[in-house]
Amino acid sequence: MYSQKSLNTDEIHHKHMLDRSEIPALFSSCLPKACIFTSIEKLRPYECDAYTAYRSLPLAVLLPETKQQVIDIVKTCQKYQLPIVTRGAGTGLSGGAHPIENGILLNLSKLNQIYEINHELQYARVGPGVRNLAISEAASTYDLYYAPDPSSQIACTIGGNIAENSGGVHCLKYGLTVHNILEITFVNIDGEVITVGSECYENPGYDLLALLTGSEGMLAIMIQAKVKLLPKPANKEVILAAFNRIEDAGEAVANIIASGVIPAGLEMMDQAVIQATENFCQAGYPTDAAAILLCELDGFDEALQWEIQQVTQQCNQCHATSVRKANNAQEQELFWKGRKSAFPAIGQLAPDYLCMDGTIPRQHLAHVLGEISNISERIGLPVANVFHAGDGNLHPLIMYDANNAGELDKAEEIGSQILELCVSVGGTITGEHGVGIEKLNQMCVQFNSQELIQFEQVKLAFDPERLFNPGKAIPTLQRCAEFGAMHVHAGELPFKDIPRF
C-alpha cells in the first residue's frame, strides 16, 4: 500500500550486538516493565515521525515517567553503547525523531508536567513532554502566553520545539524558539544533569542555550526548560489583501516592512493553495487571485491604527485588487482558518505531499516562485506554495501519489532542486523544520567539508561516542561525496582522507 523506503543506516556504527529480546532485562532496573515496549505491534506506531516517507523499527521504545528514569536509561545506553533517539509527540516534519534500527527510541511524552508559572519573572518551568499550546493555556490565568506557535502547536511538545528550534507564524515579531527559551536542564551522555541559562537577561560563558536549541537531539536530552512568557497583546487586527500578480504581493511585503511596520504575522498563499483551502473550509478567500497576503497586526491602540493605515496603503500601491480588514474576532478566525487549513486542504488534492522549508531573503521571492513553477513543470508534479512572507520562509507543498511507482523519487528531486535554489539566492535549506534525515543531502550543498567537520567537532564535544540521535542533521563527508554536491573549498579535494562519522 505504501511505497516505503527504508533508511540507509550504513553511516551509523553498529557498536553493540544486542538483540531485541535482551532489551527489557537491560532496562528493568531503570523503569517499570510496562514502560518498555519491544513487541512489533507496540513499536509500529513509532516507525516514523511526521516525515512518513521512510519507516524503520527501533530495538525498543522506552517511556520514562520521571527525570531519574531518563538519567538511568542514558547511563544504561552508554554502558551498552546503544544509540538513543529522543522523541516527543512525533510531529516533526524532517525525520528528526526517526527511529534507528539498532537503537532505543526514548519517548518523553510522559514528562508532561508544568511545574511552575512565574508571573513576576514571566516564565513557565515545564517538562519536555508538555504540549506547546498547554503552556499558553496554563499562562492565560495571568494574561501571559508563550509566543512561538508552530502549526502543530496543539500536539507538538516543547522538548521537540527546542530540539528543532521551531518557528510558527509570528516569528518576525516574536522570534523563534531560541529567542523564547531562558533555561534548559539536560542529561548529558554520562547521565549527568546540567543546567544552562537562567532567569536573567544574560548568561556568562559560551551560549550553550543557543547551541542546544535546534541541535536535533544530537547533543543532549532536555528534561526541563524555563520558557519566556509574554503579556498578551492588547489588540489585534487581521488584514486580507488579494493580488493579480504574485510579484505585486511580494513587493507589498517588502514595502510594508520598509514602511516601518513589523507585523505579528505576514503570510502569503499562491493560487493553488487559495483554491484548495477555499474548497476545504470556505474562508472567503478570492479564488481568482494569483496571491493573497494575510497580515496580523497587534499592539497599542493608536500605534495599531497607524500600522493598519500603512499596510492598507502599501497593498493598494502595489495594485491589490482588494484589501479587507476583519470586522471582528470571528472574521479574524475565519481569515486565519484558511491559512491554517492549507496543509490538510492540499492533502485532499493529492494522496501525499512533501512539505519543503527553505528560507530566502524576501527580495528574491518572485524569482524563486517563478523557478519553483519551472522545476515543477519540468519534473512533472504540481507544487502549491504557502509562505511565511514576513520572514522569508517558504513552504512549497509537492503533491504526489506514493502508490505510483517513481513519484516519491520525483517529488524528492523537486524538493532537492527547490532547496538548492534557496541556497543559491543566499537563503537556507531549512527555516524551522530541521534537517533530520530529510535534508541531509542538501546540507552538503549549503556547507563545505570544513564546515561539516566543524559541526562534527561540536557534536563530539558533547557526545564523543555518537550515541545521541546518530545519523541525523549533519551528513558524513562520505554521504556528501556520494551525493556529489560537496563544495570544493579553495581548490582542495575534500575527499582525500574521508573520516567515517
Added chain:
Amino acid sequence: MLNQQIQSLCDTVKHAYETKQALNIQGGNSKSFYANHVDAQTISTTDLSGIIEYQPSELYITAHAGTPLQIIEDTLTEHKQMFSFEPPYYSPSTTLGGSIACGLSGPRRPYADAIRDCILGTDIINGKGEHLSFGGKVIKNVAGYDVSRLMCGAFGTLGIITQASIKVLPKPEHEITLLFEHHQQQAKKNIQDWLNSLIPITATYFQNDHLWIRISGLENIVSTIHKKLGGEKIHSSKTFWQAIKNHQADFFQTDIPLWRCIVPHNTNEIVLQGESCFEWNGGLRWIKSEETAEKVFKTCQTLNGYASLFRSKEKPADCFAPMNNQVKKLHMNLKHAFDPENILNPGRMYSWC
C-alpha cells in the same frame, strides 16, 4: 570581497596553529579593559572594514567585522532603522566584530533584543586557520548547529569573526525620557506595572531614588503616555542614554572596582558594600565596591545571577564568576573543537579557556 585580507588572516592563524603561538585578537581595541588580558602577538581585524550588504526592507545588515560600529549605526539611522540591542561603545573605535565577541547589550535589551538574539550569521576563522561560514541572512534558519550565535560573547576564543549579518529593526519615530522620584522598591513595582499594561518602555535607569524611563513610539502616543504616567520630561533623552550606555555618566567615573551584576530583575537587594545603580528593570546592577571578588561572585550566584568585574585597576585571576565543573568541561571541549591548539585569545574570557 576583501579576499586577500581574509586570506592573510587565515595564513597568520594557520602559522600560529602550526607553531602553537597564541594570538591576541583585536578590533577597535575599545574593550581591552574588559575581562582578562592576553599576552600574545596581536592579530587585527581593522583591515576588514565596510558594509557588504544592506537593504532596509530585508531587515538585516551584513558587514565586515572590523567595520566601525558608528559607521553601521549611522547608515541604519539614515534609513530610520537601528540595532535593537543598542550596543555600548566605550570608545569611538568600537567595531562590529568586537561588539559581537564581547556580547554586551545596551539599555533596550529587556524590551527588545539581546545582541545574541540578532545574530543571523557569522563567518569565522577557526583555530586551524579555516575560514568558515555559519548561519545566514534570514531570521529563520535551523540548518546545522547554531554556531554563528555561539560566537556571540565567546571573546574570540572560538574563532576570529570576519563578517556578520545582524537583524535590524525600524527606529521608533519619537522618544522621551521621564524622571520620577521613587524608592527602589516602588520604582521596580511601577516599571513592572507599566510593562504589564504594555506601555512601550525601551529603557530604565535607577540611581539614588531617581528613576528614568524612556518611552518610544509615535509622537502622539508618547505624549499621551507622558500625560498618563506623569513624571518630569528630561531635556535630552538621547544624550542621557548614551551617557549611561557608554559609561560617560558621573556614576561610572570612578577608581573603585566596577562590578557588573546580572540578577533576576525582581531581586530586592544585592547585599554588598558600595554605591549601586540599575538598568534593565533591575536585571543589570552596576556596583562600585571594594569587596573581594569571591564575595561578589558568591553573593550574585546565591541570587541565581552572575557577576563580572567590569573595570578595575587590579584584577583577580578571572573577571567572570566561576562555573560548575560540568559546564566548565563543556566549555573546554568546545574550545578544543574550534581551536585545538588553544591559540585564539587563550585565557581572554576565563583563565582556563
